[in-house]
Amino acid sequence: MTTATARxxxxxxxxxxxxxxxxxxxxxxxKGTIVDWNGSQNILTTEDFIIGLVEGLQDEVGDAAAATMYxxxxxxxxxxxxxxxxxxxKEYDRSxxxxxxxxxxxxxxxxxxxxGWGRWEVDMGDRKQGFMFIxxxxxxxxxxxxxxxxxxxYLYAGLFSGFFTELVRKQLSCIELQCYSMGETYCKFLLGGxxxxxxxxxxxxxxxxxRDIEKRLRAGELR
Amino acid sequence: MHPQLTQxxxxxxSRYLKPDEIGSIHQYITSLPxxxxxxxxxxxxxxxxxxxxxxxxxxxxxxxxxxxxxxxxKHALLLLRASAMAMLLDDETYLQKRLxxxxxxxxxxxxxxxxxxxxxxxxxxxxxxxxxxxxxxxxKPMLVLAQTTLLHTGTPxxxxxx
Amino acid sequence: xxxxxxxxxxxxxxxxxxxxxxxxxxDLEMGLLENRQGDRLIALPTPLLQAxxxxxxxxxxxASRLVLxxxxxxxxxxxxxxxxxxxx
Numbered sequence: 001m002t003t004a005t006a007r008x009x010x011x012x013x014x015x016x017x018x019x020x021x022x023x024x025x026x027x028x029x030x031k032g033t034i035v036d037w038n039g040s041q042n043i044l045t046t047e048d049f050i051i052g053l054v055e056g057l058q059d060e061v062g063d064a065a066a067a068t069m070y071x072x073x074x075x076x077x078x079x080x081x082x083x084x085x086x087x088x089x090k091e092y093d094r095s096x097x098x099x100x101x102x103x104x105x106x107x108x109x110x111x112x113x114x115x116g117w118g119r120w121e122v123d124m125g126d127r128k129q130g131f132m133f134i135x136x137x138x139x140x141x142x143x144x145x146x147x148x149x150x151x152x153x154y155l156y157a158g159l160f161s162g163f164f165t166e167l168v169r170k171q172l173s174c175i176e177l178q179c180y181s182m183g184e185t186y187c188k189f190l191l192g193g194x195x196x197x198x199x200x201x202x203x204x205x206x207x208x209x210x211r212d213i214e215k216r217l218r219a220g221e222l223r
Numbered sequence: 224m225h226p227q228l229t230q231x232x233x234x235x236x237s238r239y240l241k242p243d244e245i246g247s248i249h250q251y252i253t254s255l256p257x258x259x260x261x262x263x264x265x266x267x268x269x270x271x272x273x274x275x276x277x278x279x280x281x282x283x284x285x286x287x288x289x290x291x292x293x294x295x296x297k298h299a300l301l302l303l304r305a306s307a308m309a310m311l312l313d314d315e316t317y318l319q320k321r322l323x324x325x326x327x328x329x330x331x332x333x334x335x336x337x338x339x340x341x342x343x344x345x346x347x348x349x350x351x352x353x354x355x356x357x358x359x360x361x362x363k364p365m366l367v368l369a370q371t372t373l374l375h376t377g378t379p380x381x382x383x384x385x
Numbered sequence: 386x387x388x389x390x391x392x393x394x395x396x397x398x399x400x401x402x403x404x405x406x407x408x409x410x411x412d413l414e415m416g417l418l419e420n421r422q423g424d425r426l427i428a429l430p431t432p433l434l435q436a437x438x439x440x441x442x443x444x445x446x447x448a449s450r451l452v453l454x455x456x457x458x459x460x461x462x463x464x465x466x467x468x469x470x471x472x473x
Contacts, residue, residue, distance in 0.1 A: 040432070045427060046424050053456045064445070
């Protein structure tokens with residue numbers, strides 16, 4: 001007698017620690033589908049997909065590839081925010097507006113970790129000043145592309161921008177301050193309003209590194 | 224681990240196990256020495272047993288090319304090993320996932336029903352003669368499941384046949 | 386004369402590489418997935434797939450078809466050698 005192939009979260013809907021990938025993904029070999037705990041279909045790919053997408057973009061739009069990856073990320077973040085809101089409320093019986101922020105964010109990230117997108121750390125220490133930092137370990141983009149001497153995680157930057165913009169209902173942008181693809185051990189992102197991001201971008205082009213930018217932002221500089 | 228036991232552990236996250244649930248676990252644990260005994264016996268006798276099956280198969284299918292017979296024998300070895308593990312774990316889904324889901328369509332491609340039917344008959348006879356009755360009793364459910372699924376005789380395949 | 390002992394390679398018979406519970410490996414703490422060979426895997430959920438189409442459309446318009454074709458071609462070209470390595 002075999003167990004029924006119901007969607008995983010129907011078997012035990014109140015089981016919150018379901019991110020071990022064995023429970024998170026439901027394989028249906030007959031249909032050839034993988035459905036995750038929250039009901040989204042997934043495709044499992046190797047790093048070749050990332051490379052293919054980046055190369056495909058570079059071939060067609062050249063320098064606009066980075067901006068395009070960022071836009072794709074933003075779209076992803078935005079769509080995921082809606083998706084997240086609905087499954088979070090179903091799972092925890094409360095609106096995302098009623099939840100503790102750190103808990104909310106960690107809950108949002110767990111499926112992404114289960115899907116192999118890496119580990120993150122959120123630094124909300126400067127939230128009152130209108131910006132925050134996100135550290136990302138084992139970026140799927142940067143680890144794939146390797147050390148190329150420049151930041152490459154536009155997809156993630158867009159993801160954070162799109163998601164947080166929806167979450168806080170304020171326009172937020174995101175840039176990568178340091179990247180594994182520049183020889184660092186992890187990637188660091190700055191998330192904030194337009195003015196902060198513009199300032200950081202400017203300092204970056206002048207040669208400031210992540211530490212410098214962090215310092216200047218915390219000192220209240222905007223130019 | 225038997226999927227129902229795993230499920231028990233899931234459900235009992237926030238409570239203690241009920242007496243009948245503890246009973247299920249106890250039942251599995253106490254059956255383990257017997258399962259291990261059957262498993263070890265099979266492991267130790269596999270080569271000699273399968274060689275006798277191979278010899279019989281060659282006699283019965285003297286005009287069939289060796290590669291076809293070898294293929295069926297390899298599949299039967301997989302069947303035996305997967306059944307043994309599934310028996311040890313008391314987990315039919317192991318058999319489904321690790322063997323039946325991919326082997327069933329493979330056998331349909333090779334159209335080896337005639338060879339396999341004879342092979343399984345011979346294998347079951349050899350097992351009956353080699354294992355003790357309690358050992359055979361442990362192994363039989365998994366064997367039957369595997370063989371009937373692969374041959375599409377008896378109970379319909381639970382892996383969704385086309 | 387068939388020798389059963391000769392059917393084995395290192396006491397093993399090749400089985401299915403892709404049984405889902407054996408093929409996919411992961412380290413949830415690290416946020417990493419990999420296949421049996423140790424290649425990194427990522428799961429692309431539906432929101433991302435939708436975003437690829439909408440993002441490409443926004444930024445590249447008509448060229449999005451070509452981008453995706455190129456991407457697919459790359460994945461396809463890498464697929465067979467990778468498959469052969471895995472099933473060898």
